[in-house]
Amino acid sequence: MQIFYLNDGQDSSLPKSEPCVMAMGFFDGVHIAHQQVIQEAKNIAKKRKVKLAVMTFFPHPREVLCGGKEKMNYLTPLEVKINKFAQLGVDKLYVIKFDQAFAQLSPKGYIEKYVIGLGAKHVVAGFDFTYGHMGKGTMRTMSMDGDGKFLVTVISKLDYRGQKIGSTFIRNLLSDGEVSEIASYLGDVYETSGEVISHHQNPMRKSSHMEVATYPYYTLPSNGLYEVEIYAGNHIYQGSALVYSNKVKLQFDGDLNNIKSKTIKLKWIRGLEIENVQLQQI
Structure with missing residues (x-):
């Protein structure tokens, strides 16, 4: 798996673009719902005979946007996520440093640089994924922001026993001691x-x-x-x-x-x- 660390505040250059299907998200814990996003992207990449890419971010956007006033409880360090991506068969991993410069990108600017600019022909993400300044870009606006240059697949909410599978819920289980x-x-x-x-x-x-x-x-x-x-x-x-x-x-x-x-x-x-x-x- 090739790994690229991108920092919008210091280096505006990008790796050479190559056609790919891109799964996007923070993916803390790489839980079952995250795996579904990546597996769907993997299936599409196989059909299209292109590389499977994942784009993730570090640190968590919440830490940056609150100016460090709120402590983020992570489920997994970045290196553990990287290992899990490799196990899932990811070909290329893009890790974007989420800082104030990156947070100021407009939704359209983000799509042009980090989606189209990296050769994505199809994007897969969860229904609640947002992007761009103030998170104004959503899965509903992504196709429009991309001017139809790539396809978009939205993964719906995944439930288990009536509970949405998500990183926040898993953190709550830890805080309640319900590890089983x-x-x-x-x-x-x-x-x-x-x-x-x-x-x-x-x-x-x-x-x-x-x-x-x-x-x-x-x-x-x-x-x-x-x-x-x-x-x-x-x-x-x-x-x-x-x-x-x-x-x-x-x-x-x-x-x-x-x-x-x-x-x-x-x-x-x-x-x-x-x-x-x-x-x-x-």
């Missing part, structure tokens, strides 16, 4: 990665304890105790994770001497009950 529900919307259990900052082994009980600092651009579940799968190098452990004050403490059966990796990946399986324990005292 997330796979139905994300397509897999939620994962985070972090760095080991302390560890301790109890030789009498043959159990290990670790404290992990979560990497940026992940959102931890709410304070509580959770069943997790712990991925450390080539080893996988079943254990529990205590979340409190944005910290994660792990407990599992295993030998710390086997763990050489500083990076720990956690898969959040389900919430566990804590009886008669004050989280701040653990």
